[in-house]
Amino acid sequence: MSTTSSTIVNLPDQRTATIPKMNYISAEDGLLSWLFTGDHKRIAMLYLISITFFFFIGGAFAGLIRLELLTPQPDLVASDTYNKLFSMHGIIMVFLFLVPSVPATIGNFVLPIMIGAKDLAFPKINLLSWYLYMIGGIFTLAALVLGGVDTGWTFTTPLSTHYLNTHVVTAGLGVFIIGFSSIFTGLNFIVTIHRMRAPGMTWFRMPLFVWSNYAASILMVLGTPVLAITLVLVVLERTIHIGVFDPNLGGDPLLFQHLFWFYSHPAVYIMILPGMGVISEIISTFSRKRVFGYTAVAFSSVAIAVFGFFVWEHHMFIMGVSNYSALVFSLLTMLVAVPSAIKVFNWAFTLQKGSITFETPMLYAFAFIGLFTIGGLTGVFLGSLGMDIHLTETYFIVAHFHYVMVGGMLMAFLGGVHFWWPKMTGRMYPESISKLSAVTSFIGFNLTFMPQFILGYLGMPRRYHAYPAEYQVLNVLSTAGATVLGIGFLMPLIYLAWSLKYGEIAGNNPWQATGLEWQIQSPPLTENFIETPVVDYEAYDYEWLAHKTEQEVTTVG
Amino acid sequence: MSSHHHDPANVTNPEHAEHRIVQPGTYIAVYIALLIFTGITVGAAFVDLHIFNPIIAVAIACIKAVIVILFFMHVIFQSKLIKMTVAAGFFTFLILIVMTLTDYMSRAWGLW
Amino acid sequence: MDNTIVATHDIQAEEHHHVSLPQHRHHFETEEQQREAGTFGMWLFLLTEIMFFGGLFFAYLLYRNWYNPAFVAASNQLSIPLGTVNTGVLISSGFFMALGVWAAEVRKKGLLVIFLVLTILSGCIFLGVKYFEYKEKWEKHHIPGASFDISEFVNPPLNPKTGKPIEQPLAPDMAQKTQVFFSLYFAMTGMHALHMIIGIVLLVWLTIRANRGDFSSGYVAPIENFGLYWHFVDIVWIFLFPLLYLINRHPGT
Amino acid sequence: MHISPVLWQFLVKWLTNSALFPREASTIAPYADALYFFLLLITIVGLVLVGALVLGFSIRYRKERNPVATQVEGSTLLEATWTIIPLALFLICFVWGALLYFRIYNPPTNAMNIYVVGKQWMWKAEHPGGQHEINNLHVPMGQPIQLTMISQDVFHSFSIPDFRVKREVIPGRYSTVWFEATTPGTYHIFCTQYCGTKHSGMIGEVTVLSPEDYKKWTEGSTSGMSLAQNGERLFASMGCNACHSGNAAARGPSLAGVYGSKLQLANGSQVLVNEAYLRDAILNPSQHLTAGYAPIMPTYQGQISEEGLIDLVEYLKSLKTNYRVQQTLTTSESNQAAPMTPGVVKP
Ligand code: HEA
């Protein structure tokens, strides 16, 4: 027992503790038993490994981008190579890393357990989803190996359909296939949440992580198919020259933009909502308090999902859409920002009167709140029509979305991985070095992307391979920051791997958290629960937990 | 199966409906209705009704689709959850159409 | 300390004691739960299909309004008899499918197999007719792309009796836009046909299983859920038919 | 501490030279900056507020000081507060942004029109007087300039950060933007929409001149033919005047004074004839038939470049009577080159 006054970590006696013999990892041996598993926890692990792999590929591209931008001259790579770098960086980071990040790994692992289910509703479809992801990933890698693709992650027509001779079709098909993997994950979550809750697990007893993944799943199911059909049309237009988007044949290239952003704006909420769920869990656990305004936070997730469908045109404000319609979409954009504000303030007030400790996941959660607030409020700049004219297509956008995607979701993802690591592996990560890495990435992050806001207002366009010399100072800062950031992201890779073997034994509930997943052994059994749990307490009920622990101690001891 | 596994809330659960077997009679009625409506659409297409031609065509198609959804696809006997799900799908489709049309319809505003 | 609600006794003994059907999956509490989960999952999948076709329908709506004369002229190239027959065929196949579900529910194996086979047959007829329609377009160079030919719309063939063109001739710029119609025609009917082909493959597999007796003892979820898919494909056609074939069939306006 | 003098100079230069904010060189820039500062203010206030709450609570309620948490359910009053206040602030941002947007995209009526054609990867500017520039744009100070822009291939985007204006340049359709420069000097033009390999090379400079210098510049760099004159030649050589001869018996309508008028279309609607309409009438004539005429006008799609179209459009805009057309008619029939009278060069 290692509880000091500044931590809540509660580990079993390391001399006698062991990892339970029977668990989902030891249940079966051999690679095949993983490749044909139906166990949501094993699939989560498969996903974790795959997305980490793709993250570092995407990160390597980011590194090369930043290196090239160190000097104003186009000296490191040729311009078409540079274009391929940011295109592959964007495609990989968005579709192969960030969209599946929290839902397919952490969500897959803990969501069924949180609601007391033995598995997701459709284990085979869950596995299929991973295979689709891998096939899509292979397509994308193939496009990369064969010579890359330089459309940007937005596949803008008519550039992508008629003017580039890179591997657009391969990459497009890759994204198409990954889209179905995402659809199946979302579908599985929705059915599971509706149908598989344990007795007593009412909607308003569900952890907020479940709510936010539910909201994100709605977006995945309803948004992704539109991207799919759009990519099909792009591929057809490129291969057999049908004329749906081609202005020379009478098509409207803006139609592509509409259809693309109809998915891709909701997609940015797919990329943040699950992370918000992680933050709710972490903040509650480490301040030992029920999340302030539980219902408001739960409903704000759903509100973001619903309103998220009404704002896509804000990516097209200067593209020649009708000014009146831009007006409508700008107004709606302002509305969709409100639920995020509600969440942020509720998290802040969860801390009030809590009993706060600062373990690594909590540091990531703090980073999230700060960085997401900056990223989100700069989103309001962009939603404000007149301001968007000056800011759009500059580094301001780049900074905005890295603040929400990297500063927000990636930090949440890392926080979540640290938070549930003991549950997933049965072992603790090393605490001090992980704190160091959290702080490193926070500093590196701000150094990388804060200068980009200024660059953007100065007017430096995005997707530029060379730039006027007066922008260099800020770019140097940014590149320096990216180096620090890269180190901050590499460290967890190393020490988490290390901890698989040498980490301390975690026990069932190192954080003394209330979720159902913490009431079972770590790592869990294949079946999660031997007997279906009956839930008779609200989410985040620390009094219930204290009471239960007390009882157990008295009965066992 | 031990009894506490049943959620007592299920009895009035809006997500739950008794399973019901639809009899062939219903299917035959629906089948005939669908064929008749097909005939009507084709017939209506040959009559010049100006703006009403496409409206009628789409209206009939909608009626046919609703019949199929309700009876062939059993939605009328399904739980509220399924009904809401179906509605949500078409609602999102409407968002796509209506919100995109805000752009296309108002592009020429101020030019007449 | 051990603060778990999970006892650590042997799990094997506990497992699967409530199973009543071999198809029942271990992680569902009851068969009913499994069945409803399946239906719900299928419906969610159909939602994605709605949105998938939704993108195409919007494109159609837009260009039909922009290039109405071209859409009218191009639409009149499609054969109403073939389209109507195919609509009938597809509705019949949906009807057989519905009866198949009923047969499975009342556990009549023979009937089930018959209805499934009828469904497959009607599906194949539909695709066969579609093949001939496509072939005609191919011969007339109405497939979008480099070889697309607009001459028929600029100079419509003359009616042998009256000596007048059978269609309103289109100005060349408008005639170009018939290509947009055919692009959408092929994209939409092609996607629809693709769904039918996938459906027929699944149907064959289901028929084999039905013939083995898999669905004759109360386990009908695969048949039911496949039925939902098949009916959805029908619905898509129910819209495609008037939209593509019947835009304006009253000459003189 | 020793800093290399080169680096030092560089830093000084950078700090004194628009280190944090771009120059304000157009009438719109101050408006944009005002909104920017307002948004920055909101962001800083919001960030400080959230930061203060999080840090304050973290210090006050850390475990050492507060070993046992007090459970609190939530508060409707607080929820309402942080729904309504941000909403109100965001709505202000919306209204302010919308006002700015319409200011930037609605040109004043007295604006001088310059055409810009974007193509992979260069900007071509065409002044009404016939001056052509590549990756350069000379404009007079203190005069509203409207750019009518079109792309020959893919999406581009015409951006002058120091003016705070930007607009997508679209294939197949005119888009417009306007500005009024306030300070002489040169400023960056960027293509900000990703447009292929040399996207980052699609840059240029806008040179703001005093009205006198601008006049000198126009005279110095004229090619001798105004856009309208070029258009007139095209009008003859492409055979437009065969139908648009201005005679009552002509097969096509008279085009004199058509620009700026309201046309009655065959489908019953009315349209205002602007540049975009003229361009479209040449490429897709049957899409908006003028009432009373048959759809006989051929399409010129693919037979004429965007520059040619601009010339024609300028010519049609300048066409106040049919006098020139008839002149052209006779000269072209007699197989002579179109005459060059500077009289029609009125933008
Ligand atoms: C995770 C991803 C994510 C998230 C969550 C967001 C969130 C938001 N985004 Fe962002 N966005 C992207 C990812 C994301 N975005 C990407 C990838 C692009 C570029 C795509 C490309 O072109 O390549 C983009 C581009 C983009 C644009 C288009 C810019 C352009 O191209 O011209 C716009 C315009 O409106 C916008 C707006 C917003 C808004 C209003 C939000 C809102 O949801 C934010 C809401 C949050 C807050 C507002 C913060 C919390 C509020 C408070 C704490 C209250 C503060 C207190 C007071 C005010 C008192 N985004």
Ligand code: HEA
């Ligand atoms: C999830 C999304 C995500 C994430 C995590 C990131 C992470 C990063 N991104 Fe990226 N980014 C996007 C999404 C993302 N980005 C998108 C969508 C675009 C737009 C693309 C487009 O325009 O189409 C973009 C564009 C973009 C640009 C603009 C390019 C341009 O417009 O010209 C820049 C420039 O600085 C950049 C930088 C970075 C940096 C420094 C990181 C850092 O956070 C990365 C840190 C990580 C590392 C540095 C990895 C560390 C490991 C190693 C270095 C090991 C190396 C291994 C080997 C060599 C084998 N990104």
Ligand code: CUA
């Ligand atoms: Cu042109 Cu970028």
Ligand SMILES: [Cu+2]
């Ligand atoms: Cu967006």
